[in-house]
Amino acid sequence: MQKFLARDWAPGIVLTAAAVLALLIANSGLKHLYEQALALPLGFEVLHLRKPLLLWVNDALMAVFFFLVGLEIKREILLGELSTLRRLALPLFAAVGGMLLPAMLYVALNFRDAVALRGWAIPSATDIAFALGVLSLIGSRAPGSLKVFLTAVAIIDDLGAILIIAFFYTDTLAPAMLAGAAICGVALYALNRAGVRRISPYCLVGVLMWYLVLKSGVHPTLAGVATALAIPLRGAPTTRREPPLDWLEHALKPWVNFLILPIFAFANAGLELADLAPSTLTHSITLGIVIGLLLGKSLGIFSTCWAVSRLGWAEMPAAASPTQLFGVACLCGIGFTMSLFIGGLAFGDAGEHINLVKLGVMSGSALSAATGAAVLMRARKASR
DSSP states (O other): OHHHHHSTTHHHHHHHHHHHHHHHHHTSTTHHHHHHHHHOEEEEGGGTEEEEHHHHIIIIIHHHHHHHHHHHHHHHHHTSTTSSHHHHHHHHHHHHHHHHHHHHHHHHHHTTOTTGGGGTTGGGOOOHHHHHHHHHHHGGGSOHHHHHHHHHHHHHHHHHHHHHHHHHSOOOOOHHHHHHHHHHHHHHHHHHHTTOOOHHHHHHHHHHHHHHHHHHTSOTHHHHHHHHHHSOSSOOOTTOSSOHHHHHHHHHHHHIIIIIHHHHHHHHOOOOGGGOOGGGGGOHHHHHHHHIIIIIHHHHHHHHHHHHHHTTSSOOOTTOOHHHHHHHHHHTTOOHHHHHHHHHHHHOSSSHHHHHHHHHHHHHHHHHHHHHHHHHHHHHHHHO
16 A cells, blocks of 8 residues: 555546546435535534535645645745746746636637636646656656656646636635734744744644635635745754655645545536536537647647747756657646636536536546647657
């Protein structure tokens, strides 16, 4: 079991299994039990905090996921692949191109429907666990520089998704709660500047910030990112050898990859196929997501890389052929987790629109994975 969990492709396998299980249950006699469980109200009356189980998954558990994303972003910007302009240039331009073109294709197919337009950001996301999992299955058929490139693009994609959620999927604001959240942010900064290395004070302030952000009208997962950015990168506590950020990242990653994300997939991927009319396959929302993920991501990333390299603004990944780069660009069209998450923000967690989102995201992600794997396999044969 430990050997399986240590594999790079293991999180993608577990995530796929959770999504398939949700699909099977949603199309079986257990469907009503599944729906009732997700609608089960839980919370604390004294805090005026009572939500269905599904929203606890999407608002609370996913805040932990975004906390881990924030840790990864901070580490990469300060010490990793995004720490210098030379390293940052290619994945930054690629990520921007890979977010803009899918959004443009989606808008082109849905510009006459004001409600459908709310989902414009759905095909702009990349699921790093799935994408790296597929690339790992390819093994030596892709050089190591492409894994670094894919990781950097996905991390910048996550940062872009965070900004999109903050600016475009916040409807109403409660100024008092927002001010309280800002005070928590100042407190986190003060803890960092004071040289506090214990993790518990950051977590306590972070939980309070999550509650205040939730009540402010902004999506509470952003509190996870804000808390992560305050975690010290250097200076190990007396009880540990690793710096707080490194320790937290290593401690959380297995829980996020093998528990939180599979729970999210299980709670959000349940799609009853019998309820889908043939017209749903050609609905503008479904097509916009599928085309955005399959064509928008791959062409947006690959064409941007080609353009900036021709202009001399960045260098292509070392030892990678254009075909291999295009294969990795296709893998960036696997948008599963983040795309479903943004879809829930755009259309709510129930109704006809969210079913179209699920169909589009799962179809587009599967096609992108298959296309990327096929291109990379073919590139290996051609090089021989």
